[in-house]
Amino acid sequence: MARLSLVQVTDHTYYIPSPTNVGIYVDGNSAVLIDSGSDKDAGRQIYRLLNEQGWELKMIVNTHSNADHIGGNAFLQQKTGCAVAATKYEAPFIESPFLEAAFVYGGYPYPELNSKFLVAKPSKVTDVIFSSGPIKGTSLEAVPLPGHFFEMIGIKTPDDIFFLADSLFPEKIIIKYHLFFLYDLEQHLQTLDKLETLEADLYIPGHGELLYSLERLIEINREKVKEIISFLADACRKKLTFDELLAETCLRYNISLNPTQHVLVSSTIRSYLAYLVSNGLVRYYFADGRMIWTDS
Ligand SMILES: [Zn+2]
Numbered sequence: 001m002a003r004l005s006l007v008q009v010t011d012h013t014y015y016i017p018s019p020t021n022v023g024i025y026v027d028g029n030s031a032v033l034i035d036s037g038s039d040k041d042a043g044r045q046i047y048r049l050l051n052e053q054g055w056e057l058k059m060i061v062n063t064h065s066n067a068d069h070i071g072g073n074a075f076l077q078q079k080t081g082c083a084v085a086a087t088k089y090e091a092p093f094i095e096s097p098f099l100e101a102a103f104v105y106g107g108y109p110y111p112e113l114n115s116k117f118l119v120a121k122p123s124k125v126t127d128v129i130f131s132s133g134p135i136k137g138t139s140l141e142a143v144p145l146p147g148h149f150f151e152m153i154g155i156k157t158p159d160d161i162f163f164l165a166d167s168l169f170p171e172k173i174i175i176k177y178h179l180f181f182l183y184d185l186e187q188h189l190q191t192l193d194k195l196e197t198l199e200a201d202l203y204i205p206g207h208g209e210l211l212y213s214l215e216r217l218i219e220i221n222r223e224k225v226k227e228i229i230s231f232l233a234d235a236c237r238k239k240l241t242f243d244e245l246l247a248e249t250c251l252r253y254n255i256s257l258n259p260t261q262h263v264l265v266s267s268t269i270r271s272y273l274a275y276l277v278s279n280g281l282v283r284y285y286f287a288d289g290r291m292i293w294t295d296s
Contacts, residue, residue: 001038004045006053010159015204016049018042020068023155023163023204024055025140031055032138033082034155034163035063035206036072039116043072047079059083059127061135061142063165064152065093066181067100067120069206074121085127085135087142089151094125104263112259143198147188148181154198162200167191168217170208174224178253182268185225185275192222229281232272236282236293245269245293 001018008014014024022042023034031050036043050057057080062070065086073084073094086094093099101109101118113119129135131144131153143154145167155163167188169180182188195218203211211217235248246266250257255265273293276282283296 001041001045004037004042004049006049009161009202009204009210010157012159013157013161015210016046020071020206021163021204021208022046022072023157023161024050025138025157026053026055027139029055030058032058032140033060033076034140035069035165036060036076038068039071040075040121043075046072047076056080057082059085059138061129061138061140061155062086062090062094063145063155063163063206064149065090065097065100066149066166067097067116067118069165070094070097070120070123071116073123077123083126083137084123085129086125087131087151087153088128090149091125091128094120095122097122101263104267106267110259113263115260117260118263145191145194147184147186147191149183156200160201162198162203164195164203164205164214166206167195168205168214168221170205171217171220173207174220177255178224179228179249179255179265179268181264182225182271185229185271186278189222189225192218192225228272229276232269233276233281233295236276237295239292239294241290241292242266242269242273245273 004016004018006014006016012026016022018037020038022037025032037046059082060073097120101113105113131142131151135142139158141156143156145152145154145165148166152165154165195214203214235245280296282293284291284293
């Protein structure tokens with residue numbers, strides 16, 4: 001990983017631009033991190049940056065439990081004994097990260113899935129927090145942003161900076177990959193609506209660049225999700241098995257699979273199918289040992 005550096009945003013709020021952005025809220029010489037980067041190397045570099053400033057790491061607040069947001073937890077907690085805060089449904093994945101691979105695969109993961117992209121090093125969640133309201137022991141506020149993952153939160157600082165976690169993906173990623181990981185479509189769409197009402201001076205997404213306004217990016221994210229909903233509903237008219245639907249999706253969006261991509265894309269398509277069934281847009285039946293997806 002390239003050498004990371006610190007960017008000051010306001011008097012008290014900083015962030016570290018990296019493949020997964022890391023936020024820092026500083027009060028006196030005590031620092032609270034918002035996520036911890038994608039791996040041990042990120043953790044090591046964050047530790048260096050905190051030491052250079054003479055800041056003491058008090059707590060890591062994880063927005064959600066994906067490996068690329070909790071990757072530095074174990075190193076930092078071991079070095080500093082810091083607290084780790086997360087919501088009720090994210091906490092078990094942080095303490096037992098193999099659950100993430102088991103969840104996206106839907107069974108006991110085969111060896112290649114035990115990679116840093118899916119399975120971080122375990123760390124101890126010392127504070128299970130509510131997804132809404134003040135985060136105890138800090139001056140930060142949690143805002144529920146479910147959808148991308150079970151109980152993801154955004155974080156608002158007292159100086160009006162809003163950390164968006166993975167509720168909005170950057171335009172570049174959407175243009176390149178189209179399909180981004182989603183767990184609950186219904187909640188994700190509600191979260192996008194809610195983001196339209198959230199006021200802040202500056203927004204920092206989990207991935208990509210700082211934003212002064214969200215309007216355009218919300219629309220791009222929403223349109224892509226709606227496009228995929230129609231694409232899948234349309235594809236189901238051909239009466240396809242799940243694997244055939246996956247293949248159609250990969251062909252349509254030029255996705256090349258590897259073990260990690262395969263489980264992430266498959267899990268997301270399953271979530272889309274659940275949304276489509278719940279909204280009466282597709283249905284399924286079983287025939288000759290196959291589950292067939294069809295139009296309603
Ligand atoms: Zn994520």
